[in-house]
Amino acid sequence: MLDLQTDYEKDSCHTCRLNWDGKETWEHLDGKLDMKEKIVGSLQRRLNHTARWCKVFHSSFEFSHYEFEEAEGATLQDLKVYTFKLELQSNGNISLLIQQSDRNSIFDSVGDFFHIIIESMNDAVVVTNAPDLSEGGPKIIFANELFANMSGYGQTELVGYSPKILQGPETSSASNRRIRQALEGWSPIVEQVTNYRKDGSTFSVELNITPVKDKTGWYSHWVSVQRDISARLAYLEMIRQRDMVMDSSLVGCWSFDLERDMLRMDTKVARMHGLSDVPTVTIEHWLNTIHQADRQEVRFKLIRAITAEADLNVEYQINSDESSQPRWIRCKATSFSEKKSIQRCISGICFDVSQERLNAIELEKHRQISQQNAKLASLGELAAGVGHEINNPLSVIVSIIDLIGLKQSQNLGEEVFTASHLEQLKEASHRIERIVDGLRGVSSVARKSEELKPIDMVLASKNTLNMLSDLYSKEGIDVTYRVSASDQKCMIMADAAGVQQILINLMNNAKDAVEFTTSKSISVTFKQTKVKCTLIVEDSGEGMSEDVQARIFEPFMTTKSVGKGTGLGLAMTKTVVESFGGQISCKSALGKGTIFQCDFPRHIGYANTDEKTIAVPPHQNKHVLLVDDDVAVGRSLTALLSALGCKITTAQNGADALNKMDQTQFDLILTDLKMPVLDGVELLEILDNNEHWRSIPKYAITGEVISHGDDSIRVINQHTNGIVNKPIRLNDIIAILEKC
Structure with missing residues (x-):
């Protein structure tokens, strides 16, 4: 029971006593403190609520009430604290004693212990009263020192102000709306808001606002525990920006725990490997997602990283469906030891380089197309001269054939067709054969390069050089060919098409260089030392300046007039030379011509041997099956073979040949490749797959140019003893009959 009389008598100037009528009003009994007019609104509702509680529980209750001056801003001196003491009287009425207090903090009534606890907290604490929102909302009645430091206001400076004093333009209206809804419903709420310090700077806090009930069940205060989360939000923003960068750069992170054999990965890495967001897998599970062609290399490099021999840096293809695009991943990682552990861990990143790879593949395709176009361009420069060159000997042949026809039709004498005419026919035929041999080599240039193998650079260049010499001579260009006896065989690791391409490009370049000079000469020299073989092409042209020489091997660099040349010839030549392990250099001076020198590593293991001269022995009784759909070719070869003592059976195509194979045993088969019904390639496969016919010597004869890069050449080499052009x-x- 509260001692109301004692307090009343102590200071009657600052007290008053009222009586509750049991309804909704309070009657002033005595005292100089006039409070009746102030008992309205939420204060009146609280008093009525508390009075009813006292009657129900036959008890007394005391609480504090705060009033602030409604000026520009209350100060601690403007704060008025009243103590309301309610007591149940013996007659059943409720007596209310109101006393104005000199306390300036709610903690004055609970002692220093709780004050110390509040001030020792690591979070800012703000306490407000709890009036209706219609009465101006909560006002701060206490703030601990940490909140004062956080906001820049003094502890007492904030008393009497609404917490809204801390709000500003960047404070979220949505957050304010949610807080108001919680206050209206007397509900706790956790919210993040942006507040303003006294100096105008912003800081972010997480508010945990809770309503406080007294023992009567009345909500008397709001307590807000606040934590400055500016640093945390800055860190989260940094993480967000990092994740944005990671997302845009297609980068994912992973780590490998050796002790548990577990590979932990983020969602991006899992998706890269087609693992459907699986967070952890075993190392074998991960390796099985890698294409078989790359798996062993990745395993080896991972082991090196585990043993700290080297950081992991590997690129590999991922297994994918045939219908989907191939995907490549680049993986980089480093290993380290965790504290207090001898086990090593590996952490790293993966990023999708599929587009980079596809772009590189596309770029390589365009590069090959450009090179192919450059090759065709160089061949095109030969085309005009070839037509004229081959027509000259052809005219001789046609004229003599007409002469023979005229002799027969007119019964002219033997003196009309003499031995000199026969020699002219032979010479014209040899000239055409020489051109065809040159074209056979040149045509292979326009095809794909073969695998590198030991070849004689001099021999590979011979036919091409002869043809170019003949063509250039028609333009008044003197081509000199120099090779000593000891340099007759220059063995290098290359392919014939590449060597011919080098020679064509360098000679075409030399031809253009001497076009406007009076002395038009080109020299081609082959020589070798113990370690290298060298090709030198020198011209008597106008030469080049040092600036031009410095850029001569750059793609699309050309000094020729518009429409003449692609600017790719020398760049492509450099690429081919280097693919053979060689180097190309250029020496030139204005007015003194140009020298291009190609040095290749010499291939050791082939001795220089002289070619054997083939004798003409008799070959009686050898039965030859000749398969060719060209009747004229068949007749001429039949006559030649018959003159050598062979028996000849002819067939028009592969099917006809098989019928005759069933009837007769042959010692040799010569077959053309291009024929109707069943061609030569198919015939050779059938014959070689038959155990009765497999041992018979078989040779392919053809007038076409066949590159060693063609698929058909592999079949021909597999099923024949050789090819005859x-x-x-x-x-x-x-030579063929000698081997049978």
Whole structure:
């Protein structure tokens, strides 16, 4: 029971006593402190609520009430604290004693202990009263020192102000709306808001606002525990920006725990490997997602990283469906030891380089197309001269054939067709054969390069050089060919098409260089030392300045007039030379011509041997099956083979040949490749797959240019003893018969 009388008598000037009528009003009994007019609104509702509680529980209750001056801003001196003491009287009425207090903090009534606890907290604490929002809302009645430091206001400076004093333009209206809804419903709320310090700077806080009930069940205060989360939000923003960068750069993170054999990865890495967001997998599970062609290399490099021999840096292809685009991943990682552990861990990143790879593949395709166009351009420069060159000997042949026809039709004497005419026919035929041999080599240039193998650079260049010499001579260009006896065989690791391309490009370049000079000469020299083989092409042209020489091997660099040349010839030549392990250099001076020198590593292991001269022995009783759909070729070869003592059976195509194979045993088969019904390639496969016919020597004869890069050449080499190019010479036939 509260001692109301004692307090009343102590200071009657600052007290008053009222009586509750049991309804909604309070009657002033005595005292100089006039409070009746102030008992309205939420204060009146609280008093009525508390009075009813006292009657129900036959008890007394005391609480504090705060009033602030409604000026520009209350100060601690403007704060008025009243103590309301309610007591149940013996007659059943409720007596209310109101006393104005000199306390300036709510903690004055609970002692220093709780004050110390509040001030020792690591969070800012703000306490407000709890009036209706319609009465101006909560006012701060206490703030601990940490909140004062956080906001820049003094502890007492904030008393009497609404917490809204801390709000500003960047304070979220949505957050304010949610806080108001919680206050209206007397509900706790956790919210993040942006507040303003006294100096106008912003800081972010997480508010935990809770309503406080007294023991009567009345909400008397709001307590807000606040934590400055500016640093945390800055860190989260940094993480967000990092994640944005990671997302935009297609980068994912992973780590490998060796002790547990577990690979932990983020969502991005899992998706890269087609693992459907699986967070952890075993190392074998991960390796099985890698294409088989790359798996062993990745495993080896991972082991090196685990043993700290080297950081992991590897690129590999991921297994994918045939219908989907291939994907490549680049993986980089480093290993380290965790504290107090001898086990090593590996952490790293993966990023999708599929587009980079696809772009590189596309770029390589365009590069190959450009090179192919450059090759075709260089061949195109030969085309005009070839037509004229081949027509000259052809005119001789046609004229003499007409002469023979005229002799027969007019019964002219023997003196009309003499031995000199026969020599002219032979010479014209040899000239055409020489051109065809040159074109056979040149045509292979426009095809894909073969695998590198030991070849004789001099021999590979011979036919091409002869053809170019003949063509250039028509333009008044003197081509000199120099090779010593000891340099007759220059063995290098290369392919014939590449060597011919180098020679064509350098000679075409030399031809253009001497176009406007009076002395038009080109020299081609082959020589070798113990370690290298060298090709030198020198011209007597106008030469080049040092600036031009410095850029001469750059793609699309050309000094020729518009429409003449692609600017790719020398760049492509440099690429081919370097692909053979060689180097190309240029020496030139204005008015003194130009020298291009190509040095290749010499291939050791081939001795220089002289070619054997083939004798003409008799070959009686050898039965030859000749398969060719060209009747004229068949007749000429039949006559040649018959003259050598062979028995000949002819067939028009592969099917016809198989029928005759069933009826007769043959010692040798010569077959053309391009024929109707069943061509030569198919025939050779059938014959070689038959155990009765497999041992018979078989040779392919063709007038076409076949590159070693063609698929058909592999089949021909597998199922024949060799290839003979048309026109077939006597020595070719004798060499074949010698081997049968």
